[in-house]
Amino acid sequence: MKNLVDIPPVWLLLALVVAWGQASLLPMGLSLDGPVTDALAGLLIGAGVIAIAAAALAFRRARTTIMPHQTPAHLITTGIFKRSRNPIYLGDALILTGLILRFDAVVSLVLVPLFVWWIERHFIIPEENRMRRMFRAEFATYERKVRRWL
DSSP, rough: OOOOSSSHHHHHHHHHHHHHHHHHHHOTTTTSSSSHHHHHHHHHHHHHHHHHHHHHHHHHHHTTOOOSSSSSSOOOOOOGGGTTOOHHHHHHHHHHHHHHHTTTTTGGHHHHHHHHHHHIIIHHHHHHHHHHHHHHHHHHHHHSSSSOOO
C-alpha cells in the first residue's frame, strides 16, 4: 500500500499553500478581485464540495474503497458517476480554482492545469488500469459512455 501522504487531498493542500503564498508574498500587481470573481469563486468551491460529497456517499453506499491506490470492490456507474468518472478529482480541481480566485492569486491559476495533469498521471491512469483489469467489459462500456472529467 502506498504511503498515506500520497493522496490527492495532500496535493490539493500543497497547491493551495503555494497559491496562498503567491497571493500573500508575490501578488505581482495582478488582480481579478471583485464581486463577480467572488461569486464565481464561491460557486466553484460549492460545486467542488458537492461533487466530492456526492461521490463519497456513492462509495459508502456501494461499500467500496475511496482510497486511490486500492482496487474498489464495485464499479460505481450511478449518481454523479453517470456524469464524471472522477467526480472527486473534478471537485478538487473546482475547489482549487475557486480558492485561487478567492485568494486573488492570479499567477497561481497556472496551478490548475498542472494539478489536473499530475492527478491524471499519478492517480487516475493507474486507477483506471486497475479497474480495466478488475471489471473488464463493464468498465469498457462505462468508459465509452462517461468522460473522465465531465
